[in-house]
Amino acid sequence: MAQPDRREHDASLLERLAGWVLLLEGWRRVVLTIAAGALCTFALPPYNFPAVGFVGFPLLVWLLDGVVVDPGRSLIRRMAPAFVTGWLFGFGYFVAGLWWLGAAMLVDAAAFAVFIPLAVLGLPAILAIYYGLAAALARLVWSDSALRIFALAGAFALFEYLRAILFTGFPWNEIGVMAAPAPLLMQTSSLIGVHGLTLLAVIVFSSPAILIDRRGRGPVLVVAAALLTFHLGFGLWRLQTHPTEFVENVRLRVVQPNIEQSQKWAVNQAETIFERHISLTEARNDTAAIPGATIALSPDTTAPTTGAMSPPPQTLVVWPESSFPFLLTERPDAIARIAETLQPNETLIAGAARIEGPDIETSRVYNSVYVIDDEGEIVAARDKTHLVPFGEYLPFQEFLEGFGLTQLAEMPGGFSAGAARAKVSLDGAPSFLPLICYEIIFPGEIDVGTAETRPGFLVNDTNDAWYGATPGPYQHLRLAELTSVAVGLPLVRSANTGISVVNDAYGRQIGGLALGSTGTIEVGLPRAGAATLFARFGSLPFWLAFLVTWMAAVVSRLRMRARID
Structure with missing residues (x-):
């Protein structure tokens, strides 16, 4: 009772x-x-x-x-x-x-x-x-x-x-x-x-x-x-029933440079910031190469796993959003430095500002991703299509500027939106779909349900340094992970100050770097899953x-x- x-x-x-x-x-x-x-x-x-x-x-x-x-x-x-x-x-x-x-x-x-x-x-x-x-x-x-x-x-x-x-x-x-x-x-x-x-x-x-x-x-x-x-x-x-599998002969090196936002666009810090990206790229499993840096290794770096090979013939290096504190196309010396840094069969995927026109004051500027081969040639570029209002552009610009408002991004007139989103094909590696910053929180806008549009993985390059050590970067990562799982594609995420990760198509983390740390993730590229119900319908x-x-x-x-x- x-x-x-x-x-x-x-x-x-x-x-x-x-x-x-x-x-x-x-x-x-x-x-x-x-x-x-x-x-x-x-x-x-x-x-x-x-x-x-x-x-x-x-x-x-x-x-x-x-x-x-x-x-x-x-x-x-x-x-x-x-x-x-x-x-x-x-x-x-x-x-x-x-x-x-x-x-x-x-x-x-x-x-x-x-x-x-x-x-x-x-x-x-x-x-x-x-x-x-x-x-x-x-x-x-x-x-x-x-x-x-x-x-x-x-x-x-x-x-x-x-x-x-x-x-x-x-x-x-x-x-x-x-x-x-x-x-x-x-x-x-x-x-x-x-x-x-x-x-x-x-x-x-x-x-x-x-x-x-x-x-x-x-x-x-x-x-x-x-x-x-x-x-x-x-x-x-x-x-x-879906263990993690890796793409044969392809590896990733995800760079997290950890640049404070207050220094990100400082003219006197430009060369230091660029060289930090270069040094982390050159480290290649050498934990002593960068003082205070972390090299996050996946299990397949030291032991065989499904589809992994050592050494792989193709390495994809991923830098975060707005990696360059200058316009890369106006700096042939920087492009030459990248070519010098990349070894044969290494490809760089990097966030950058892209300009269309004679100068930054009168031209369209895009928040973009560049793909650069080991000879320093920009072989592909994709522009961000879904911009952050008040962050990357100012709605009703002329009206609101009258009240002293501007967008947070230090760019005259703000960024322009790209025309369309499309996957990028790579030699010797699966194609990828770049999703810049908070584009990845809109899974309904991602068309990856057919053989023609479906890439091998998602690249999310972002800069959450704006938000410091707050819940913001953790929330952004979770939304990115949910999009990845919803569409059944691996997530390769390079975030300036964190949180950088490589996840398989089911949300399992293969490698990652903590918020506020400096380092690289050295892992194999997880294989894409089948198109999910959400991806198709x-x-x-x-x-x-x-x-x-x-x-x-x-x-x-x-x-x-x-x-x-």
């Missing part, structure tokens, strides 16, 4: 907690809602503690249960309390998850420190509108059934999708990321993408809220448990799952109305 009494006691505690949350008013309700959103950020990198989702989302469900709606008012007025609840939750989530954006304003504090409140509070306030609209939409089909968490999941997934595409898109820290703290839990993204993970995450995280429900609790809890079991089981199966599987979820919520709402009528 002790066990039933214990269950009843636990249910009673949960009911009392839910009742207390439902009846909250005024500032206490505001504080709890913001805190619930902020708590959820501990599921994100670098904390990676998804259990907080089982607290934050049940609180949100109960807070929405407690929304008072006057049926005599207009639709907008009826939805306003739910919107405010969702907005407060989102404001807490985005402030706690994006506060590190303020660090970028301190690189040139004299010019940009005044804008810290806009970055730390203004942007979260805008992004929170998506969550406010999601809560309002969910409340529109809310019911007294446990299926109301399907309404919440569908609404959040829909507005996370919209957040990724509207106004150039900003899908940073989507709720689905909370459900993917490790490779085991990333694999579901290969089926339904990160938007689908959001759908799954909200259902699973919200499930404790319905433990006290009387109507429809059992089936919904079974669905939530089944989703969690599938999420874990599919990840385990995929990792166990994009968001279609997500939309099918969304429709099923949303229809279940709508039917529950209609049944409730029928009972009332």
Whole structure:
């Protein structure tokens, strides 16, 4: 008899907690809602503690249960309390998850420190509108059934999708990321993408809220448990049945120079920065060559693994975004130095500013990737197509410059967007798709589902030095890893100050360098996986799952109305 009494006691505690949350008013309700959103950020990198989702989302469900709606008012007025609840939750989530954006304003504090409140509070306030609209939409089909968490999941997934595409898109820290703290839990993204993970995450995280429900609790809890079991089981199966394999005769040398952002474009540091890249490239497994540098070796450097050869005839050297503190095409001496450094069958993939026109003041400047062969010839170039607003260019430039605003990048007029994204073919190695900086957080824009467009691996060259030792670089890495797993391609990531990694197509790290360290990663090139469901069909599987979820919520709402009528 002790066990039933214990269950009843636990249910009673949960009911009392839910009742207390439902009846909250005024500032206490505001504080709890913001805190619930902020708590959820501990599921994100670098904390990676998804259990907080089982607290934050049940609180949100109960807070929405407690929304008072006057049926005599207009639709907008009826939805306003739910919107405010969702907005407060989102404001807490985005402030706690994006506060590190303020660090970028301190690189040139004299010019940009005044804008810290806009970055730390203004942007979260805008992004929170998506969550406010999601809560309002969910409340529109809310019911007294446990299926109301399907309404919440569908609404959040829909507005996370919209957040990724509207106004150039900003899908940073989507709720689905909370459900993917490790490779085991990333694999579901290969089926339904990160938007689908959001759908799954909200259902699973919200499930404790319905433990006290009387109507429809059992089936919904079974669905939530089944989703969690599938999420874990599919990840385990995929990792166990797809061991890491390497491309024969190809190796990688990923350089992490660790240049502080305050020095990155200093004229008097240009040669020092360039020579650091050169020295790290020349080190080649010699840990004593660069004082304080780290050489991260893969297992196949010292022992045979699938497809590995020693020494390999082809080496790909990868430098980070904006590696050159000058325009490379105006420095034939630098190109000659690169040719001198690269050994036969070594190819350099490096981030660089590329100019079209007579001078930097009147020409188009692109944030690009150069491919340079061992004779110093630039054999390919690709331009960044998805630029960072306010970072690489200033929207409504003439208008906003009148208020003293400029983009963070030290480039007259900002960068121009490239015309198209395309893979780069290499001699003696698989092709690759360059994704510069935060281009990699937009998996929906990456066309890699057909034989014609599919490369052998992804190259993400980036510079996260703007954000220092904050959660920002860890979050950026996680988003890159999720894109890699979603499309089933290895990730080769060179980040100026970190975090540089080489991952296989399933998110397993082959080699990496810590944030703030200097060094190189010497590893084999992992082999590409088969085109995933997401790579082939994009968001279609997500939309099918969304429709099923949303229809279940709508039917529950209609049944409730029928009972009332």
